[in-house]
Amino acid sequence: MTLVDVQKSTLDLGPARALSCRECGHQIPLAAEFACAECFGPLEVAYDFGTVTRADIEAGPQSIWRYRGLLPVPSDVSSHPNTDPGMTRLVKADRLAAALGVKSLWVKDDTGNPTHSFKDRVVAVALAAARKLGFSVLACPSTGNLANAVAAAAARAGWDSVVLIPSSLERAKILTTAVYDGALIAVDGNYDDVNRLATELAAEHEDWAFVNVNVRPYYAEGSKTLGYEVAEQLGWRLPQQIVVPIASGSQLTKVDKAFRELGELGLVEASPYRVFGAQATGCSPVAAAFKAGQDVITPVKPDTIARSLAIGAPADGPYVLDSVRRTGGAIEDVTDAEVVEGIRLLARTEGIFAETAGGVTVATAKKLIETGQLDPEAETVLLITGDGLKTLDAVQDHIGPRATIPPSAAAVREVLNRG
Numbered sequence: 001m002t003l004v005d006v007q008k009s010t011l012d013l014g015p016a017r018a019l020s021c022r023e024c025g026h027q028i029p030l031a032a033e034f035a036c037a038e039c040f041g042p043l044e045v046a047y048d049f050g051t052v053t054r055a056d057i058e059a060g061p062q063s064i065w066r067y068r069g070l071l072p073v074p075s076d077v078s079s080h081p082n083t084d085p086g087m088t089r090l091v092k093a094d095r096l097a098a099a100l101g102v103k104s105l106w107v108k109d110d111t112g113n114p115t116h117s118f119k120d121r122v123v124a125v126a127l128a129a130a131r132k133l134g135f136s137v138l139a140c141p142s143t144g145n146l147a148n149a150v151a152a153a154a155a156r157a158g159w160d161s162v163v164l165i166p167s168s169l170e171r172a173k174i175l176t177t178a179v180y181d182g183a184l185i186a187v188d189g190n191y192d193d194v195n196r197l198a199t200e201l202a203a204e205h206e207d208w209a210f211v212n213v214n215v216r217p218y219y220a221e222g223s224k225t226l227g228y229e230v231a232e233q234l235g236w237r238l239p240q241q242i243v244v245p246i247a248s249g250s251q252l253t254k255v256d257k258a259f260r261e262l263g264e265l266g267l268v269e270a271s272p273y274r275v276f277g278a279q280a281t282g283c284s285p286v287a288a289a290f291k292a293g294q295d296v297i298t299p300v301k302p303d304t305i306a307r308s309l310a311i312g313a314p315a316d317g318p319y320v321l322d323s324v325r326r327t328g329g330a331i332e333d334v335t336d337a338e339v340v341e342g343i344r345l346l347a348r349t350e351g352i353f354a355e356t357a358g359g360v361t362v363a364t365a366k367k368l369i370e371t372g373q374l375d376p377e378a379e380t381v382l383l384i385t386g387d388g389l390k391t392l393d394a395v396q397d398h399i400g401p402r403a404t405i406p407p408s409a410a411a412v413r414e415v416l417n418r419g
Contacts, residue, residue, distance in 0.1 A: 011030045011132050011133070012074040012075065012132060013030055013072045013073060013074060013129060013132055013218075014068055014069065014071060014072060014073050014074060014075055014077075015047045015048055015049050015050065015069060015070065015071075015072075016030060016045045016046070016047055016071075016072035016218075017030070017046055017047060017048045018030060018045075018046045019031065019033060019043040019044065019045060019046065019217055020043065020044060020045075020046040021036035021038065021039060021041045021042070021043055022041055022042050022043070022044055022319065023036065023039050023041030023042070024036060024038055024039045024041060026038040026039070027046060028043075030045075030072075031133070032133045032135070032209070032214045032215055033214070033217075034213060034214055034215075034216045034217055042216075042217075042315065042316075043217045044217050044220065044221075045072045045217050045218060045221055047070075047072075049069070049070065049261075049265060050069065052069045052070060052265055052267065053267075054232075054236055054267060056069065057069075057228075057232065057267075058232075061078055061084070062086075062087045063078070063084040063085060063086045063087055064084075064085055064086030064087075064121055064124060064125070064222070064225040065077055065078040065084065065086075066086075066087070067224075067225055067228050070224065070228065070261065070265075071125055071221055071222070071224070071225070072125065072128075072129055072217075072218045072221055073125060073128040073129065074128065074132060077128045080128070080131065080157070081156050081157050081158065082124050082127060082128070082153065082156060082157065083113075083114040083115070083120050083123075083124060083149075083152055083153050083156050084114070084124070085113040085114055085120035085121050085124055086113070086120075086121060086225055086229065087229060088108070088109055088110045088111075088112040088113060088229070089109050089112060090106050090107070090108050090109070090229070090230060090233040090234070090381075091106065091107040091108075091109050091350060091352065092105075092106060093105045093106060093107045093349070093350050093382075095349040095350060096345065096346060096349040096350050096362075098349075099345060099349050100365060100366055100369055100376075101369055101376050102365075102369065102376045102380055103376060103377050103378075103379075104378075104379040104380065105379075105380050105381075105382070106230075106234070106239070106379070106380070106381045106382070107346070107350060107352060107381075107382050107384055108226065108229070108230055108381055108382070108383050108384060109352055109384050110226070110383070110384060110385050110386070111352065111353070111354065111384065111386065111387040111388075114149075114152060115145070115148040115149050115152045115176070116148070116386060116387035116389070116390065117145035117148065117149065117308075117355075117385055117386035117387065117390070118145075118223070118226060118251065118383075118385040118386070119145040119146045119148065119149035119386075120149045120152075120153070121222040121223065121225050121226065122146075122149075122211070122212075122219045122220065122221075122222035122223055123138075123146070123149040123150055123153045123211055123219070123222070124153060124222060125218055125219060125221055125222035126138075126209065126211035126212075126215050126218055126219035126222065127153050127154075127157060127159075127209075127211075128218075129215055129218035129219075130209035130211075130215055130218075133209070133215065134207075135207055135208065135209035135215070136159060136160070136207045137154075137159060137160045137161065137162060137205070137207055137208045137209065138150050138153060138154040138157070138159050138160075138161045138162075138208075138209055138211065139161060139162040139163065139164075139198070139201075139202075139205075139208045139209060139210045139211070140163055140164070140198065140210055140211045140212055140213075141164045141165075141191065141194040141195045141197065141198035141210070141212065141213075142163060142164070142165050142177075142191075142194075143165075143166070143169070143191050143247070143307050143308050143309075143310055143311070144165070144169050144170060144173035144177075144307060144308050144390065145173070145308050145355075145385075145386050145390070146211070146212065147163045147165050147169075147173060147177040147184070148173065148176050148177050148390075150163055150182075150211060151163055151177045151178075151179075151180035151182045151184070152180055154180070154182055155180040155181070155182065160182065160183070161180070161182030161183065162182065162183045162185070162201075162208060163177055163182060163183065163184045163185065164185050164187055164194045164197060164198055164201075165177070165184065165185070165186055165187065165194065166186070166187060166189060166190055166191055166193070166194055166307075167186040167187060167188050167189075168190075168307075169186070169307065170307060170390065170391055170393055171393070172389065172390050172391065172392060172393075173390050173391075174186070176390065190301065190302055190310070190312065191302070191310055191311050191312070192299070192311065192312050192313050195212075195213075195311075198210050198212075198213050199213055202214045212248075220250045220254055221254065222254075223250060223251045223254035223255060223258075224254045224255070224257055224258035224261070225258070226251070226254075226255050226258070226383060227254070227255040227256070227257070227258025227259050227262070228258050228262065230242070230255075230381055231258075231259065231262050231267070231268050236267065236268050237268055237269060237271070238259050238262070238263070238268055238269075238271050238273045239273060239379050239380065239381040240271075240272070240273055240274065240375070240378035240379045240380065241273065241274045241275075241276065241329075241374060241375065241378050241379065241380040241381070242255065242273065242274075242275055242276065242380070242381045242382075242383065243276045243277075243278055243361055243364060243365045243368070243374070243380065243381070243382050243383065244275065244276070244277060244278065244361070244383050245277075245278045245279075245309055245357045245358075245360050245361050245383065245385060246277045246278060246279050246286050246287075246309065246314065246317075246320060246331070247308060247309045247310075247311045247314065247357075248311050248314045248315050248316050249277075249286060249314045249315065249316030249317050249319060249320040250315070250316045251383075251385070252275060252277055252316075252320050252323060252324075253316050253319045253320060253322075253323050255275070255383075256275050256323040256327065259273055272327075272328075273327060274327045274328045274329040274375075274378075275323050275324050275327045275329040276324065276329040276330055276331065276332075276364070276365075276368060276373075276374060277290070277320055277324055277329070277330075277331035277332075277364075278331075278332065278333075278334070278360045278361045278363075278364035278365070279309065279331065279332070279333040279334075279360065279364075280304035280305070280306040280309055280310075280333060280334060280335075280336065280339060280356075280360050281304070281333045281334060281335050281336075282302060282303040282304030282305075282306070282310075282335075282336065283300060283302035283303070283304045283306070283309060283310045283311065283312060284300070284333035285297045285298055285299060285300045285312065285313070285314065285317060286314055286317045286320050286321065286331055287331045287332060287333040288300075288333075289317065289321060290321055290324065290325075290330065290331040291331075295318060295321060296318070297313070297314060297317035297318060297321075299312050299313035300312045304336060304339075304356075305336045305339060305340075305356050305391075305393075305394045306336075306339055306356040306357055306359070306360050307356065307391075308355060308356065308357045308385075308386060308391075309356075309357050309360060330368060330373040330374075332364045332367050332368055332371075332373070333364070334360060334363040334364050334367055338359075338363040338366075338367070339356055339359035339360050339363055339394070340359060340394060340395060340398055341359075341363060342354075342358070342359035342360065342361070342362035342363030342364075342366070343355075343356070343358060343359035343362070343388060343394070343395060344395070344398070344399070345362055345363075345366075346358060346359070346362045346384070347388070352384060353387065353388035353389065354384045354386065354387070354388050355385075355386035355387055355388050355389075355390045355391040355394075356391045356394050357385050357386050358384040358385065358386060358388070359394075361382050361383060361384060361385075362382060362384075365380070365382055402415055402418075403415045
C-alpha cells in the first residue's frame with residue numbers, strides 16, 4: 001500500500017501523512033498507534049515533504065522547531081508552550097582527537113538541552129503530536145533522562161504527568177524528576193519490567209500519552225533533529241563517521257534516517273557516511289548480535305553503571321543492525337571501568353562532563369580506533385547525550401581533591417610539587 005492509498009488525515013501534523021509499518025509496509029492514517037494490525041511490526045511516520053530549503057531552516061527559531069517542515073508537528077508548533085530544545089553546540093574536539101589519535105573530531109554536546117539530555121528533543125515532538133491527538137496527560141516509562149524531560153515538558157505545558165521508573169534509578173535522576181511535582185512512581189524491577197507496565201497502563205487510560213509507547217512513532221522522530229543539526233553545523237554536509245550510544249536503538253536509526261532525508265531533499269550532498277553503535281558490556285545485546293553476525297537480538301538482564309542505556313530488550317535493535325551494516329559501521333561494547341575512564345577523558349580534554357552514556361560513547365570510539373574499525377583519518381562525530389551531574393555516583397569513588405591541607409601557600413606548593 002502506498003501513501004496515495006491512505007486517506008489523508010485531518011490532523012495537522014505538518015508533512016506527516018500516514019503511519020507505515022517498518023516490516024510489511026502497511027499504512028494507516030495518523031493516529032495514536034504503534035504496532036501494525038497486519039503483522040504487529042512497529043509503525044513509523046511516513047511523509048510527503050514539500051519544498052524545504054536551507055534558507056527556510058536557517059530563518060527558523062534557535063530550536064528543533066527550525067526543522068518543523070521535516071517533523072510530525074503542526075506548522076504553529078512553536079506558538080504552544082514547550083521546552084524548545086535543540087541547537088546545542090557542536091564542539092571541535094581537537095584535544096580529545098589528539099588523545100584518541102583521530103585527525104578530525106567533533107562532539108555534539110546535548111547536555112545543553114533544557115533538562116540536560118537529548119530526551120528533551122523527542123519529548124517535545126511527542127507532546128506536539130499528543131496535543132493534536134487529543135491527549136491530556138504526558139507519561140512514560142524511563143531509565144532517567146526521559147523521566148526528567150517528560151516531567152518538565154508537562155509542567156511547562158500545564159499538563160499532568162505520570163512517570164514510571166525502576167526503583168534502582170540514580171538518586172540524581174529521581175530528584176530531578178520529582179522537582180516538577182508530577183506523579184513519579186518507582187517500580188521494583190528493571191526498565192523492561194517498567195516498560196511492560198507502561199504498555200498495560202496505556203491500554204487502560206485513553207487520555208494518557210505514553211511518549212515511548214502509544215505515541216512512539218512521533219516521539220522517535222525527534223531524534224532526527226540531532227542528525228539535522230550536525231549536518232547544518234558542519235556547513236550543510238554529512239560527517240564521514242558518527243558514534244551513537246544505543247539504548248532502545250531508536251536514536252541511532254533516526255540519525256541515520258535524518259542523514260538520508262537531507263540527502264534525498266538536496267539539503268546536503270548525499271555523501272557516504274558510516275554509523276557506529278556504542279553499548280556497555282553489562283547490557284550489550286545489540287553489540288553481541290552484530291559480532292555474532294545475527295539478525296535477532298537476544299534479550300539480556302542489564303548489569304551496568306550506564307543505566308540510561310540499560311534496556312535489555314531494545315525495540316529498535318534489529319533496525320540498528322540494518323543501519324550499521326548498510327553504512328559499513330560497527331557496534332562495540334565497553335566495560336564499566338572503561339566507561340568511567342571515557343567520562344574522565346572527555347572532561348579533562350574538552351571540559352565536557354558527560355553522564356555514563358557519554359562515557360560509553362567516548363570509550364567505544366577509543367576501542368573502535370584501537371581495533372581498526374573506525375578510520376582515524378575520517379571526520380568523526382561523537383554524540384554526547386546527557387549531563388554528568390545526573391550520574392555522579394558513577395565517578396564519586398574515582399575522583400576528588402588531591403589533598404586536604406592547612407591554609408598556607410607552602411602546603412599548596414607541596415601538593416603541586418608531588419604532581
